[in-house]
Amino acid sequence: MTEEQKAAKSQTSSVEGVGEYDKAAGGWGALASVASVLNRQEVVLAGAKTLLRANQPEGFDCPGCAWPDPKHTSSFEFCENGAKAVAWESTPKRVTPDFFAQHTVSELRTWSDHALEDFGRLTHPMVYDAATDKYVPIDWATAFARIGENLRALDDPNKAEFYASGRASNEAAFLFQLMGRAFGTNNFPDCSNMCHEPTSVALPPVIGMGKGSVSLDDFQTCDAIFSFGHNPGTNHPRMMSTLREAARRGCKIVVFNPFKERALERFTSPQSVVEMTTGGSTPIASHYYQVGVGGDGAALQGIMKALLEADRADIASGGPGFLDRDFIAEHTLGFDALRAHLEALEWSEIEAVSALTRARLEEAALIYRRAKSVIVCYGMGITQHRSSSSVIQQIANLLLMRGNIGRAGAGICPVRGHSNVQGARTVGVAEKPSEALLASMDRVFGLKSPRAHGHTVVEMIAAARSGAVKALISLGGNLAAAAPDPEVTHAALQKLDLTVNIATKLNRSHLLFGRESFLLPCLGRTESDVQATGVQAVTVEDSMAMVHASRGTNTPASEHLMSEPAIVAGIAKAALGDHPVDWEWCVADYSRIRDLIEAVFPVDFANYNARVLQPGGFRLPLPHAERNWKTASGKAHFAAFKADGEDPRRGDPSVLLLSSIRSHDQYNTTIYGNSDRYRGVFSRRDVVFMSPEDQNALGLKQGDKVDIVAAFTPDDGVERCVSGFTVVSKDLPAGSIAAYYPEVNRVIVLEDRDQFSGTPAYKSAPVRIRKSL
Template sequence: MSDPKIPGVRDYDAPAGGWGALKAVAGALADQETVIEGGKTLLRANQPEGFDCPGCAWPDPKHTSSFEFCENGAKAVAWEATTKRATPEVFARHTVSELLTWSDHQIEDLGRLTEPMAYDPADDRYKAIPWDEAFSRAGAALKALSDPNQAEFYASGRASNEAAFLYQLLGRRFGTNNFPDCSNMCHEPTSVGLPDSIGLGKGSVTLEDFDHADLILCFGHNPGTNHPRMMATLREASRRGATILAFNPLKERSLERFASPQDAVEMATLGSTPIASAYYQVTIGGDAMLVQGMMKALLAMEAQGGGVLDHAFIAEHTAGFEALMAQLEALDWSVIEAGSGLSRARIEEAAVVYAKSKAAILCYGMGLTQHRDSSGTVQQLVNLLLLKGNIGRPGAGICPLRGHSNVQGARTVGVWEKPPAALLDSLRDVFGFEPPRVHGHTVVEAIAAMEQGRAKVFVGLGGNFAVAAPDPTRTFAAMRQLDMAVHIATKPNRTHLLVGKAALLLPCLGRTEMDMRGGVRQSVTVEDSMSMVHASRGLNPPASEHLLSEPAIVAGLAETVFGRDPLIDWGGLANDYDAVRALIAGVFPSAFADYNDRVRVPGGFRLPVGPSDRVWRTASGKANFLVFDPKGGDPRRGDPDVLLLTTLRSHDQYNTTVYGQDDRYRGVFGRRDVVFANPDDMARLGLEAGAKVDLLAAFDDGGARIARGFTLVARDIPPGCLAAYYPETNVVIALDDHDLRSGTPAYKSAPVRLRKHEAGLN
């Protein structure tokens, strides 16, 4: 459906993966000037004695594969293992004001940070300072606060378990639970919704379960771009005869067909493997209604002939079935069709496939979790599985697809703004201080606190906080009001340039680099999206002799703030990660017992997952069927001229990091300033393909939230829906527009209006 007259937009007919992937890997290595060393580095990715890929959290097959990395993982490695350096001399040539005019790609492409630096407001530049001065400035800013809750400790999912544990220990020893983290912006509805349903905010499946599933349901995710190593698993499932159903507003190439770069025959013959057996293009935000339609159809089938529902499982292991059944019986099909954007016939078709399956896995991504009622939507997915007993047996279960490589692990070891009492009690018992009990800030709440002057110091453990967050109109201004921002990072990014009164850049080692502490080569650990914990050891020389590891930086901050701490030997922990893991085991004895011994076994170990064993740690002691109770309301507010925008990541991107300007699976090359629209909507609004348009936040009274100068591209997307790239379109997503339970911003369903671009406006 591409228009050949639009520059940089053309049809892409090749499968996902294949020769296109290999060419892109070669290009990424060359672009980062790390072809030879980068190639060597890739061969150690995801190996028992190597490092864990800094990309997605998809697990490794028993962590013993000889060639287990993917295109986007290779790009992530090349981006980190680059030979480009953002030295103090580079910053001397460019003011912060000038750097702010650069693209996000250009800023990060400066390369690896090499020395600690402080912002000099008189010169508008970052300048090198020694580590002891950097720690002293950061510590002084924290100690000057009149209330510990004036500090925000942000954490990215790139941090290891060891760094994340020390980080939460630092914050709680300081006296706050303000731990806004990247999970708040992606899978927080999973962390909030699943515990009420099954007693744990994580998935229930293992990688081996995919070998036994005869049906895989894929909701709201694009694995070829966002978790590409999953494609090998889906390909194997398809080739052995499993049925795969895809539910997404846009058809994604990787869920249509895939060619494995590691399959010599497929590559030599230019062949590919079909992935999805059927594609259901649900309207944006319509997943909960779609799933309710499938459940309503299942109940009808059960009433007609029986044998569909697992009554024994429902009776023994669940609660709330009658309430759910009553709600579904009262739900009219016209409401389901309008809410899902699919016909009753198509929904019943999917329900029949599910009814006939023997073991089903349901996978979902941020296409489900970034709406106003996402926590409730996640619970509807669980309801569908519970009807047929598809949790807690081989080949069946729920599979949230986490993004960053250790976002799940950081939460497990305590980076959580709403810590359970048991965690705080355990910290008290192990360390001898009373942790704060008041819940802290999510990302959205932290930004509001900065705006209002209630948050004065920001410490960031990785990430690109302000660019990842919604509503840059407010977020950027909030960052500029801070007394101090401390950024622990491998590369510069736009958030580092949003300086307030003072700012520090503290350069850290990357996952690929050797970490020598106390004369010993250290290893760190991470948890993948299926609760497997394994070790990661870098092998490259550090990018600079001045780099410190994340655990060492966190410990250095703590030593500055607390001085000679009688309760915690921060310096000792910085030099001995085994000692850190021993403390993690002390705080979480049921999960991490014998941590150091078990993590040294190739492949690591799996944390306890109650639902896998049909152990339900809920108030009822059972898995709960939960009725969908939407609170978010209609984002369009009944206005037919309002469209819903879903934000996308391109195939040349990982989170906020933009590697390049191509998105080849969607047929976009050399640009990102496009918006995909339904042709009928374009005609209704008097617009045509190739037109320049502005996207306006639909209900923004101030009129400031506008994404300008985008090019319309006709695409097969449901009526009333638009799609454009993140983070460029974050400007139309209001800070207050989020899932009401978890606080996750509604990046995937922003109400917008389209209008012809007004030339001359910025």
């Protein structure tokens, strides 16, 4: 620790709500947090019983993350944040018509995001009344009729947008995309556009599919796990059990992340009697590299350059080299061009951008080449940058150089967030659908599906802003809080003529609309779903392409709730009128929806209803896991790094790169509480993490109040700024800072996004820091 860091640490106790947390992740701290949230949501006994059904073969799939279930489940398969998600949903707190009668929409807009959701579950369908500025009750039939009337009044189907959240089931998502395409549009912006869209864009051209290639079994046999840009202890804690098991058997776990995240340093398993009783923990990362914000692409190129140099030296000394030349020759194209690109790179440039020395990158390359089988995992710390798509292709390059895709214990592993964000895309929620999908839809349903590409989230916001879009139907989610640049996003949403939100709880998006707004309450994942033929199960796909059933058993929060498939069907019937699809027949028995999914995707979902009844479900085909490359050439492709011209965020010493991060008391836009214990922040979120070096350079110290100002100039020329943030010292690379999402979304300018997928650069926004007045 440097003298500057020691001085910064000594200041910690003088800043209100900022301290030190020196314990391992997990352990008694996690159990205490679970008990606390169950108590806050008033579900101590009922919540505990519900949690025992989470991720069990006959239970429900936890909405907290998409990490797969082990083949042999333990007595409890939930984590701290999963417990929070379940408690948040199963709370007895209610937002009734009486609540809305007491609060205007204008008043509710002044509430915090936490306060809005903390009031509990929505109980009745509601519609906005402009005369009173309040939501008022409406019956389902009238709501559907009015929504259908509004949609039919559009003079162009492309004036409607169908937004989907990743928490929707396969059944709901499939009906949703069917409704939109029958209506006549491919406008399906979804939450993937804001998280893992670069995966969907980058991987198909190079390995043939925009999904990972590994299974959970591969983590039991790999020799090394390289982890880029994710914090599993907070964002997908069930992964920690997998990492702990790997670490304890001697697997190298090599982490690249600007923060030293506690869960990646050491972890106490709440299911380990020995660790819990002795206060012990398991070290997770064998090597930790604090890459600079936005520097992962440079780091990956540095590792590959070092690997090539070591390979050349080994061959020169009579050795076989360190590349899998047989694999490269048989399965790939483009290696020589990649080699030339890497050899031309200067080490000084790699070091400057990555914030890592050549020696450290050579060390990482040594670990990689010594490991027989390697898995590379990555999260949104990779996917939310200006060059994310190209960085992901560098991950594929690294794996391909030693044949680490398509064999046991090796492969690429994008770690998703929502429990069915991958599944929704699989069953057709895509703004750029393939011709094969559209032709199959047309064959099964007698449609003439639109062929023109639809809007991503960023494109949808721009279209609403210009008046080219007039209606938005949202299947879950909190678009207003999740989207970047609220200066533009909120104004765009308020230009719409029709807004429909299908939701379990009140959130920011429900308060930002134009002429007419409907709030339709749906069942949660934990609740029993009874339709005309009886109790139903839905299905979801996890991060590793396993499809399995989810069955809620809790009594619904209100007798007035409808399931997501039923709500979608009600809107579709009202909007489309006389249509070949019998929507009510579909919803009466969800196995009929699965039969239709199978008809559209006969290979992927063959014998769907029978296979999903198997314990653990079934795995979708992953051709690249079998070295069957579904690319244009039939081979995997190496791809050199591509930068979109001059990056405006580089070269100005006054500009820092801001990474927006989630706290440990948060899941996506849902704020469970205002603490982030692993980072030593308690009962507040208005902080910006900075290195002592950056503080000294700017004449700041811990505890100072600062403004964060976007350095990327937006199209409208209006400064984007958030004010009054407190400086907190953290061990970060110089030039890299961090603050909480969505509070800093205002400085994530809409135009600053990945140039291939359109995903906003939430994780590397160029900013300047100035003292608050």
